[in-house]
Each structure stands twice: as structure tokens, then as C-alpha cells.
Amino acid sequence: MAIRLSGEFEVRRKPEEVYDFLSDPQKFAPLLPDYRGMTQQDATHFTLRVEVGISYIKGMAEMKMHLEEAERPKRARYRGQGSVAGGNVSVTAGFDLRPTDSGTVVAWAGESLIFGRLTSIAGGLLEPLGKKNVQRLIDGLRAALE
């Protein structure tokens, strides 16, 4: 199952400030919904721990993340892979920054590829849950960057 979402929002900060925030896992990751912790291996590799709850299916997911594209102050792109509830998830999340007179437009795009039994058991719930969580993340980002 693939969930693809995208959008954009504007903040008053300069692209450099936005980029520094988005490319720093220590700042960025805690904004993820149900974030429970992280360990950073190096500047571009870190492991996230997030709690996953889809109806009665609950568990902890470990996501191995990599900041695979970083072009200050234009672009940051993460790729990750993890396992959850008998399945696997691959995610990509990218941010393209565009300066404006008043700040920066953040164009974001995310893709989650979900593999495994979860798609059968909770397939119908995943997309709305994904949308809700992405919206929470974006709202958190906006708030943090304002």
C-alpha cells in the first residue's frame, strides 16, 4: 500500500533557518506524532522510535532514517525503513524551500510504502491515519518555525 501526500506552507523565517531546522534530526524528529525517542549514529543517520496505534493494533516502530539529500538552503530529503506490526514501512520525506519576500515557502512531499499483514488487517484505516499524522507533523513544523 502506498500513501503519497504533498503540500506547501509558508513561514516567516529565512530559508537558511528553515533548512537548518529541517535537516537537524534532533530538532525535527520530536515533532513526529507519537515520537518516543531517537538515537543518532552520525550527522545523517539516526534511528527513530515511534509508537504506532491503528485501532487495536499497537506497537513500537523502529525507523532507520537517512538524510540522503541535503542542499542548504534549498532541499532536504529523508529516506527510511522500519518494521512495525509484522510488516515493513519505507518512507521518503522531502522539503523544497523557496524564498519569498516575507520568508520561505516549504513544499513538502512524503511517501509511505507499507508492506505486510498490516495492509490486509488495517488497510482501510491506514490512509486516513497517515493523512492525520502528516497534518499533525506539518502543523508542528509550522508552529516550530513561526
Next chain:
Amino acid sequence: MVKTETEEKNWVGRPVPRKEENRLLRGRGKFADDIKLRNMLYLGFVRSSYAHARIVAVDTSRAQARKGVVSVLTGPEIASETQPFLEIGPEPCAKIKDYPLAVSKIRYQGEPVAAVLAESPALAVDAVELVDVQYEPLDPVVDVEEALKDESVLHEEAATNRVWRGVFEYGNVDQAFAEAAYVVDIDRLHFHRFSSTPLETNVILAQWDGKDERIYYWCNNSFPSFAIQFLAAHLGVPIDRIRVETSDIGGSFGIKITSYPQMAVCALASRKAGGRAVKWVETRSEHMLASAHGNERTFRRTRVALDRQGVITALVSEHLDDCGAYPRYEPLGCVIWSQVFPGVYRFRNARIDFTQAVTNKCPVGPNRGYSRMQHLWFLERVVDICAHQLAIPADEMRLRNYIRREEFPYTTPNGCVYDSGNYAKMLDVAKALIGWEEWKKKQASAREEGRLIGIGIGTTLDSGTNNFGQSQIVNPAAPFSGNSQGANCKLDIYGEVVVAVGSCPQGQGHETTAAQVVADVLNIHPDTVTVRTGFDTERNVHTGFSGTYASQFAVSGLSAVHGAAQKLKHEMTRLAAFALQASSDDLEFGSGSTGPEIRSRSTGASINYWGLSNIVNVNSAVLPPELHDITLNCRYVWRAPFKVPDKEKKYGSLTLTYASQLHIAVVEIEPETFIPRILDYAAVDDCGTRINPPIVEGQVYGATAHGIGAALMERCVYDSLGNMLTSTFSDYTPITAMNMPNVKYGHIETPSPHSYSGAKGMGEGGAAPLHAISAALQDALSARGIVIADSFNNGDSLFRALAEQKSGQGTKPVKVERRS
């Protein structure tokens, strides 16, 4: 008092109560999971959630460290100790390397990556979760047409996703098209993927006995003689070192034929555990996700030539078969469909270009109606679509095209011989059962009210007793041909009649029907015949074809039983003549005051079976030398009269008997929900002489339920990433008794000239409900210009078809060329 044969009516053909019932209905059956051995271990599979991925690393350390875990097996370990499984097909198929655990790459969701061996089932389940597998996802390919582009290749060693391709051409196709009055083009038809859902899932108990280097299996594989051939080559052990025993089996429908990869893992796990027995009991989700599914098939660019009366004169088409990730029993399905090449129709000119490919989905296995039902559904769609396009009533269209009664035995364009049949009579019987004329009137008035009611006919075939020589059409080097079955009939030491067969019944009533056959030969009651069913390599009643599959027991199995019983009767006659000092002609078989006996008509002297057996088994010094060959333990192997087919022309007799089924469905599409609802249903069966009518009827009901479920409820849905979205019963929604209509059952009997009793193999049912329901939906919607092009239809698909048609987005899948 002896009842003579002339006084006693034959047991074959009578509704003898099933002997199995007493045991099974009281919960006294013995199934594979009932068998428990000392120090037994339990196996659990670590399965991939990806459909296509490289295996980067497998870390078993956490699982190995768990208390109660004995060992963990991985693909590379197995690959280092075994050979890949044999592939039936020639190259490129032959280049595929199939191991029971993935070695370096995942090719379908649910593919086993590792196997955990633990002291209890719960420990095994927990330990499976502790095996860490790192994957590198690859692009999955879940569509056969995409697969054939070879942009993402599953098996690099084969360098292509194509497994097999062959063109089946007969007659003069071009001339027939040149002379046609009408040419109908059908862009695409699709037969969906579904499976069987036996109540009992796969179960394997294996023990690798290091002392005598033998492997013991207690399992519910339904074609063990096939499985051991694959296992012996894979494990590198002589085939006589593998003992397989089956007992009661809770359904198979063919799907349990391909459990040999799991059998291999269990044996290797047992060896690794020092010879402790290893049991694996498949969960329902595992079964749905990763056992085997039925073949999915797409029919492209179909062209049909017809004369002015609507008689089909020629057919051309491209058929693309999706066999999932590994061929396994395939590419046999690439030729098995041709057992019913023209279906029940008379056309002589045809060209079918058949291709099979692998995709990132569960491997297929022989599923009830295997390979033929896809083709028969295609032919029925062709006939119905042509009928609607030419405004010929569906029943009339069939009568114009059916093979006629007087044409039997009928040789098809590809050399198969249909033994007997009377399709027009079946149609009459079915129409009478359903009340055809009344329904036509009701349909007309309902249509005036805007209701969508359709009446559909499905005529189909159940070909039984394969000629395995057809495997040489897909691979000229294949070492199989013909067909045979073995049986043993003996008088035990105390005179009990004991019959042993090599079949693996799963509800077909083999104990009962075999007893009926022997009872007729010896003129005794079936209750006095004990029948040992279940495969056992050490019982010496099997051949390389033994098992239960392909609708053949009534012909091959019972012919073997009949032959063995006749041999026994001959020996008993000679022995009784000696004991009673009578001539053989003077003797009669029957039952007396002490049970079954043989009696002299002239003197009245008799000897019962215990007396006969006593002479041979415990009092043998009285036997004169000329009777020393008598054992009262008679084995007989029945061989089907087949020849090897012509491999180049793809021509020859591929099956011995052809049972037929004709179903009529009346279906209404609910106006609010678009859910199709069956209003009435008739099923007529012709399997020649019915050995036991209630058993036949039961199988007809079972096959009807299976077909209705497949037509309206059951399908294996995959998303674009290769996730199977229907791996639980909640999602797959198998049919239950609650969903079944009241089936009006009828039958005719056209005895087969190819079996001693006139019986034909039956039970698979030819998927007649799929044909009839598709036809009924077509009939309901044809006025709106909708063509039923898929074998699966539900409220959602019908809503979409109607919505697309209404909005003008619907495609025109059918074109008709009318020539002056």
C-alpha cells in the same frame, strides 16, 4: 442361506451410506495434527512482508538465544545442503532456482526466509518475531502483462519472467475467417485469482531418522507420489528412504499438492535437531498468503468467426497465465487446459497462443478445476457475448454449437476423445428444473419495472484421469506419460476382506465406493469390506500417479480396486474348489449363516472366508503344490490406455473421461447496492454411471458452493506493491452455507465406454457457477451495453461498470463485423 449374485442387486449405483461418516461425524477421524511423537519440536516460518526485495542480512542471534529455541534454519544454509527443486518446464523455466527458503531474494509476500524450531508452538511463534531480516526493496510486478515486459525480472538466472509459451493451432483458421458471416472481436477477458479454503490447513510432521537414514512424513499432502519425487531429488536421498503416510484429510481441492517445499524444511529441521520429530501446522493467514492460489488468466485479442446461423467456425486468442512467483506444478497448466480445448462446442479451427509468466504473487497450485475452468469460462463468455451481439437467445446459441449426442465418442481438434455426453438433454433437464419459460416471463415484466434480472447458462466439463504424457507437450524431455493406480485386495488371516488403495480422500467417500465395488465382485455386503485409504509408501499399493486429484478415483482408483478384487475372487474360487472338492463352475459367492462364504450349488457344502484364509495362512501344509501360488493377497495395477501425445502437433488423447455439468443461474442486481443476488439456481450433472448417488450429489453441491463463492465473493486481491489484501477470512470472505441458494439438482447418465462401470471421474465441477453467473449478469446488463469481462463480480465492480457506462467512459470491448 446363500444369496446368489442373480438375487442380489448390484451395490454400485445404490445410495449406500458413507462408511466414513461414523468415524468422521463422531470426531474420531485421525488427521495429521492428531499425530504426536515423543520429543516433538515445532516449526515456525519467518515470512517476508515484501513481495520483491533483496535479502541484505538475516540475524538469527536473538531468536537462537531465546530459551526453548532449538535452532534456526536459513535459506543459504539449506541451499548449501540441497539441490534446487526440479522444474517441470524446459528453459527458461528450467533455469529457475527454487529453494524452500528464500536464499538471497524475496519473490512474493509471505515467502519463508527462515524457519525457527522450538520446544512448543508458542515459543516458535515468539521466536519468529526475533529474527531480524534486512531487506532492500525492489520494484514488484503483480500484473502478467507488465511481467512479460521483463522490466523487473524475478529470477535473474532465467533472465525473463516468461515461463513457457506455445501456440496450439488446429484446422484451417484463416480459411474459416475468410468465409465467416460474422467476426466478433473481444478485446480482453480476465479470470481472477482465487483459492480453495480447506477447513484443515497444511500440516506436516517429519522425522529424519539418522539411524537408518530415512525420512518419515505424516502429513496431508494430497499427491504424495508427486511430492516424494521432488523431495528425493532436492534432499539428495533415494526415494525409497522417504516414507509418507496420510490419514484423514480435511479438504484439499488440489491446493495441498504443492506443500513439498514445507515438507523439505521440516525434514531438514529434524535432521538439524538430531532426528527429533518436527511438526508444522499452517495458520489460516499463512495458508491464504503463501500456500498456493489458483491460476489467474487474461485472454487478449480474441476473434471469433461465425456462420450465418451463429455457429462458431473458428477462434483465435492470446492467453496469458499468471503463475505467481515460482512455477512448481507449472507449467503443466499451460497444457492441461487443452484437455477441454473446444469445451462442449463443435468448432474445429482454432489458434491459441498461450504464455505463462511469473509475478510477485503467491505461487499457484492445482485448484479445483485446475487450468481447465479458466479456459471453459473463457469459452462460455465467448459464446454468450457472440449470442448477445447476434441477438441469438443464449439457449439456442448453445444448441447450435454443442457437440451432438450422436457424435460421441467425439475427437476434438487436438485429438482428445470425449467419451460420452448429451449436452442438449442436460439443457432440457436444467431448463425444466429452473422453470425456464416462467423465469423468462418474470424477467420481461421485471425489466419493465426497471429491475435488472439475468438468466445465465454455464455448460462445462470435468475431465478426469490425465494422460501425464501431456507434460511432454510443455517439455519434450519430461519423463512422464500415461496414468495408473494400484490397489490391493486380500483375505486377512481371520477371513476379513481388506482393500487398500493409494488415494488420499478428502471427503470423496473412497472407503464407501471401493467397498461397493468389492461387494459386487464377491457378492457380499459393503459393511463386510474394510477399506484402507490414505497414502502410505510402505503399503505397496501406490504408483507414481497415486493421490487424489484431477477427478480420477472413480475411474482409475476403482478400476484398480475392481481388478484386485477379481484377482482375489479367482484365487478364492480355486481354493474353494479344492476345499469343497467341487468344480469352479459349481461355486457361488454370497453370504451364509457364518458370514461371507462360497458354496457348492450341487452339494450345498460351503466354506466361509475364515476357512479359506485358514488354509493359506495357518494350515498351509494341506495345500497341494498346484495351489502354492495362491496368497489371497492380490495387488492389481490399472493402467489407462494412453499413448504419448504428438509433441510437435500438440495432439493426442489427454484425458480418459469427460463428465459434464450444466448450471442455470437467475441473478438480480440490487438497484440500490448493485449487489448481485441469486434468485434461483439449477445444477445438472452427468458423470456417467453414478457409483453412489448421494456422494455424487454431495460433490456437486460442494463444487457449486465453491464456484458461487468464486464468482461473487472470493478473490485474492493484491495492491501495486504486492501486498495481499485478502489474507484473512474477514477479507477473503469465503462462501458459507448462509450464502448458498437452494440448488435444484438434477442428473443424467451417459455411461463412459472407457471405464468398467461406466463411471466418469467427477468432483471438480468445471466451475460451472462462474460461467452461469457471468452469463446471467451479462444477460441482466446487456441492454445497457455492458459486457461481463471478468470472472469476479460484486456490488462494487457492477456499480463501477454501470457508472462508467452512464458517464460514457466505458470502453467498447466487443466489436462485430457483419459481412454481406
